[in-house]
Amino acid sequence: MLILVYARMLISMQVRKDMEQEISKEDFYKQGEELFGKDFKNWAFCCSSCGFKQSQASIVEIMRKDGFHLSKRYGKITLANIQELKPRIESECLAPECDYAAYGLIPSTFCTYGGMQVGNSFVFKFAVEVKS
Numbered sequence: 001m002l003i004l005v006y007a008r009m010l011i012s013m014q015v016r017k018d019m020e021q022e023i024s025k026e027d028f029y030k031q032g033e034e035l036f037g038k039d040f041k042n043w044a045f046c047c048s049s050c051g052f053k054q055s056q057a058s059i060v061e062i063m064r065k066d067g068f069h070l071s072k073r074y075g076k077i078t079l080a081n082i083q084e085l086k087p088r089i090e091s092e093c094l095a096p097e098c099d100y101a102a103y104g105l106i107p108s109t110f111c112t113y114g115g116m117q118v119g120n121s122f123v124f125k126f127a128v129e130v131k132s
């Protein structure tokens with residue numbers, strides 16, 4: 001068990017190192033709008049650990065097909081959860097087989113789409129395309 005925890009920590013450190021890319025809030029919004037338009041629902045992010053690509057819209061699309069979305073991290077996710085942006089699409093993986101969060105176990109800052117401190121917060125990189 002300890003070996004698994006240690007391996008996970010090493011992988012996590014490597015992932016964190018790979019995603020070190022400081023970006024200002026202004027540049028973050030500019031990049032997001034250029035890629036996906038002004039509607040945040042369509043902003044897609046790629047999990048740093050498993051590569052799952054997700055946006056608010058893509059998770060809702062999965063729900064439309066299956067009636068719900070199961071996440072390893074949260075269990076059953078409802079439409080209300082997604083509409084409230086909880087969990088945070090930009091930094092918490094919602095893949096059924098992954099529970100990675102970009103900010104780590106204990107978040108040092110809380111960010112939402114409305115007030116993101118990208119320079120101090122960890123978010124997933126943008127995904128170019130999303131498959132649901």
Ligand SMILES: [Zn+2]
Nearest residue numbers: 047050093098
């Ligand atoms: Zn993931």
